[in-house]
Amino acid sequence: MRSTATPNLLQPLPPISISPRNPSLLAHNSLSNLPKRTLDITCASKRSPDDYHATLKTLNSRGRRPRKSLGQHYMLNAEINEQLVASANVEEGDLVLEIGPGTGSLTNVLIDAGAIVLAIEKDAHMAALVRERFADTNRFKVLQEDFIKCHIRSHMLSMLESMGSLSEKTRYAKVVANIPFNISTDVIKQLLPMGDIFSEIVLLLQDETALRLVESSLRTSEYRLINIFVNFYSDPEYKFKVPRSNFFPQPNVDAAVVKFKLKQAVDYPAVSSTKSFFSMVNSAFNGKRKMLRKSLQHICTPVEIEEALQNVGCLATSRPEELTLDDFVNLHNSIVRV
The missing domain is CATH 3.40.50.150 (Vaccinia Virus protein VP39)
Known part of the structure; x- marks a missing residue:
């Protein structure tokens, strides 16, 4: 020793x-x-x-x-x-x-x-x-x-x-x-x-x-x-x-x-607003066990979120831990209007 x-x-x-x-x-x-x-x-x-x-x-x-x-x-x-x-x-x-x-x-x-x-x-x-x-x-x-x-x-x-x-x-x-x-x-x-x-x-x-x-x-x-x-x-x-x-x-x-x-x-990944991007991602992970169509419904309707998820190649029932950085970028650019 x-x-x-x-x-x-x-x-x-x-x-x-x-x-x-x-x-x-x-x-x-x-x-x-x-x-x-x-x-x-x-x-x-x-x-x-x-x-x-x-x-x-x-x-x-x-x-x-x-x-x-x-x-x-x-x-x-x-x-x-x-x-x-x-x-x-x-x-x-x-x-x-x-x-x-x-x-x-x-x-x-x-x-x-x-x-x-x-x-x-x-x-x-x-x-x-x-x-x-x-x-x-x-x-x-x-x-x-x-x-x-x-x-x-x-x-x-x-x-x-x-x-x-x-x-x-x-x-x-x-x-x-x-x-x-x-x-x-x-x-x-x-x-x-x-x-x-x-x-x-x-x-x-x-x-x-x-x-x-x-x-x-x-x-x-x-x-x-x-x-x-x-x-x-x-x-x-x-x-x-x-x-x-x-x-x-x-x-x-x-x-x-x-x-x-x-x-x-x-x-940086191409987002319309860094502030709104991380606001959306923060909301997604605050409800980590929830589906995104539920945790992001303050941004747009659940139906619109489901459609946006499918358009970026994700399941309509996706949760935040299932999305890559690129997935979140594409989702943000689809549903967030700055």
Whole structure:
């Protein structure tokens, strides 16, 4: 059994060698008309990776214990962090959003990969810890906010604007994060419609959630509204499983990494109104055990719904878990008048 005994003092961070450089990062085209305020970025030598003992030392040195109310489970395996970063194909000059940096173990790997990191941390103590830890680099900024309530679009646009347009190649920001399991659905709902800002989102999720998001099949109890949402806005991919033994404190479930490749608006399914589409799908799944001719009768008559279902190749008695994303798109375009 691995010992959990740790020294009382933190090991000092290795010295950082700074040399000037110019990043090659272009903000999204929507920012092209904004005034350019160039953000000078410097590159640093590689930092020592965080491991099991380093993470516990950091927490012990501050007298911090993981807070269950915040869903805090700290990563103890540096290799997992490296695989997270590799899954997002993080390159020199990429702007990366991290949600819940904690002790900064993943942040450390992101900066080593050449990323400029914007971190959102709800816990004021942990925000102060990572702000102090990475004070010697201008590749890191932390905001002490609740991610679910913060204006992330505004924050990202501000960061992209400050970087300016330094090449003709358009590049988007990325998200790489080990998020609390209890906010995973809220995070996904907030981020996936932001394909104009993010190209890829790589999240460490509860394994059961990861499987449900990526692999849920029609006609099963696991097929839900969130599956329609995820596939409308992205192409999800289950990357790899992470055993629960890699976290402190150890959760009751295993985790997994999922990569969402975000779609651009022009690639979304062709619906007359995204708002009315998801309103219809939400109504369908709110009455999951009901036939659609019953749960959607506030939109049009049951007879019209039956006819529309048959016209798109579905049974008149269909229930929501029997329809694919394309089926819902075709049904919406048949019965919803915007």
